[in-house]
Amino acid sequence: MSFPGDDLQPSESIREKVAHMAAGGYLAHTGGRRGATSDLSIDETLVLHSVGWEPVELVCGASSFSIPAGVWLWNQGEITSASYAYAGALARAVASLQGECRAVGGHGIVGVHLEVAVERHLVNAVMVGSAVAPADGSRPSGQPFASDLSGRDFALLHQGGWDPIGLAYGAAFVNAPRRSISVAMRQSSQNVELTNYTEALYAARESAMERMQSMAERLSGQGVVGVRVSEGTVGFARHAIRFAAWGTVIRRSGRPDRLGEPSMVVSLGDESTAFDAASLRGG
Amino acid sequence: MSDTNLPADLPSNLPADLPRDAGKRLAELKNLFTSDLSVNEFLLIKQAGFHPLGLVMGSSIYHTGIQTRKWSKSQELTKLTEAMYNARELAMTRMEEEAEQLDADGIVGVRLDVNYYEWGNDAAEFIAVGTAVKAENGVSHRNKHGKPFTSDLSGQDFWTLMQTGYVPQGLVMGTCVYHIAHRGLVQTLGSVGQNVELPNFTQALYEARELAMTRMQEEAERLGSTGIVGVRLEEKSHQWGSHTIEFLSIGTAVGDTGGAVTLPQPITVISLDN
Numbered sequence: 001m002s003f004p005g006d007d008l009q010p011s012e013s014i015r016e017k018v019a020h021m022a023a024g025g026y027l028a029h030t031g032g033r034r035g036a037t038s039d040l041s042i043d044e045t046l047v048l049h050s051v052g053w054e055p056v057e058l059v060c061g062a063s064s065f066s067i068p069a070g071v072w073l074w075n076q077g078e079i080t081s082a083s084y085a086y087a088g089a090l091a092r093a094v095a096s097l098q099g100e101c102r103a104v105g106g107h108g109i110v111g112v113h114l115e116v117a118v119e120r121h122l123v124n125a126v127m128v129g130s131a132v133a134p135a136d137g138s139r140p141s142g143q144p145f146a147s148d149l150s151g152r153d154f155a156l157l158h159q160g161g162w163d164p165i166g167l168a169y170g171a172a173f174v175n176a177p178r179r180s181i182s183v184a185m186r187q188s189s190q191n192v193e194l195t196n197y198t199e200a201l202y203a204a205r206e207s208a209m210e211r212m213q214s215m216a217e218r219l220s221g222q223g224v225v226g227v228r229v230s231e232g233t234v235g236f237a238r239h240a241i242r243f244a245a246w247g248t249v250i251r252r253s254g255r256p257d258r259l260g261e262p263s264m265v266v267s268l269g270d271e272s273t274a275f276d277a278a279s280l281r282g283g
Numbered sequence: 284m285s286d287t288n289l290p291a292d293l294p295s296n297l298p299a300d301l302p303r304d305a306g307k308r309l310a311e312l313k314n315l316f317t318s319d320l321s322v323n324e325f326l327l328i329k330q331a332g333f334h335p336l337g338l339v340m341g342s343s344i345y346h347t348g349i350q351t352r353k354w355s356k357s358q359e360l361t362k363l364t365e366a367m368y369n370a371r372e373l374a375m376t377r378m379e380e381e382a383e384q385l386d387a388d389g390i391v392g393v394r395l396d397v398n399y400y401e402w403g404n405d406a407a408e409f410i411a412v413g414t415a416v417k418a419e420n421g422v423s424h425r426n427k428h429g430k431p432f433t434s435d436l437s438g439q440d441f442w443t444l445m446q447t448g449y450v451p452q453g454l455v456m457g458t459c460v461y462h463i464a465h466r467g468l469v470q471t472l473g474s475v476g477q478n479v480e481l482p483n484f485t486q487a488l489y490e491a492r493e494l495a496m497t498r499m500q501e502e503a504e505r506l507g508s509t510g511i512v513g514v515r516l517e518e519k520s521h522q523w524g525s526h527t528i529e530f531l532s533i534g535t536a537v538g539d540t541g542g543a544v545t546l547p548q549p550i551t552v553i554s555l556d557n
Contacts, residue, residue: 153322160326176400189349191366193373194406197344201408206304209317209338213308216315223316225325227338229412233400241400247317259326262442264549 038130044151056131057104061097065089072237079173086171089125101144106131108145147248163253169246170211174204204243221249312337318414324438333416336385341377342410345370352462357487363460370409378411382431387415388424389432426452434535448542456533457498461491495530508536
């Protein structure tokens, strides 16, 4: 079964909306000169400026993808239709996000917030982010990139000689295996590994990660940073294990690394007395 | 798990207890890396002369046995301690095997988690996740057992540590599941209305912590380390009720390479954002 990927087009109505945006739309009153709307903070906008980029417009993408009835019954193996719907919802949401970005003349989207809700009959995906473009007004070449990195991270990568080229994601839903009553009884007082459960979890995780990886490879990326994983059960089908992974694909841009050696600073502000390096991790 | 769709060039040296799916994913990681490092961490790791290879993980779903505890006696519950040890070791070893598969020098940013699922009573998933890295200049940074080092240091900590001539050698941990005795009626009545120390509680907590920390130190000694940094002491009750507590101490064992300290003198700044 092939999974919907980056080749998926947004639906007809979305394309109409995007065409409306491109033709001026609700931006027409600014007299052709757009004022930038973005959910970037002031700091992030300044950092973006320092590397010669600026925000263009707040863009969003959304999609609902249906899940056929009856797929949540407790069977064995992967729940392929659910995995397919998840990938489909995300692919369409990204496609409409990119459509909006192209319409407003952005080169890519940073700070994409991703919200995915899995329900019994459908998967909802909503993405909101800020379209950005170089301040020199050059024309975008090729597909706009989407990235869940903050404006600050984007600027850092840019300085370090890397470019974000897109989002990669993968998800898998797998049925938890059943333990027969006799096995459960036998194991009840022992320290043992439940190997069939371990394998089911591995299957979910590895398929999801593999889908993310092959997506990154289709985008001809050299790495995926900031991978976040979410795992757990599905609320209405507790026997189903859900595993999702997503991150931003990056590639060497060919520009030299201008980051330089970091210098150590000791902040003398009071709030930093309990400084914790772990707080610098993304999330 | 089905064996269909497996590529023919599956690595033959795959350790026996790694599921085949894992080998397939790792075999595909050639020109691409994956990592859960933030951009800050990624750039710092590159700066320290390392390249991320891939996200590695190990996991084990483990069923913990039952041990009877005496209501009024403080004691270590060895069976539960063993379970916590075994399960974590299984997860860690599988993660190291994946790193071995990628020919890594080490694993940074290791997280150890315990998850509980609705469908398994008394069963918990122990999972270890981290990013495998390799030195770009080809110098091996493996520990003295010839295995990739593991460390729960963040990218920032890793960079700073590497500037001081120390190298991480391994994630070391010690655990102890301890049952803390309930207080008898006479004791309880005796301390009503008074400021007194409760020596039985104090002693129990003390002993449990000491046991966990001693075990961690022993692991570090086996690696021939000169110290342990970033030690955390965690207390968890899991699903055993309030009087049975797991004490887990965990940190990164480091060794001195005798290398020069290249850490620049820190600049003091007053941050204006609040």
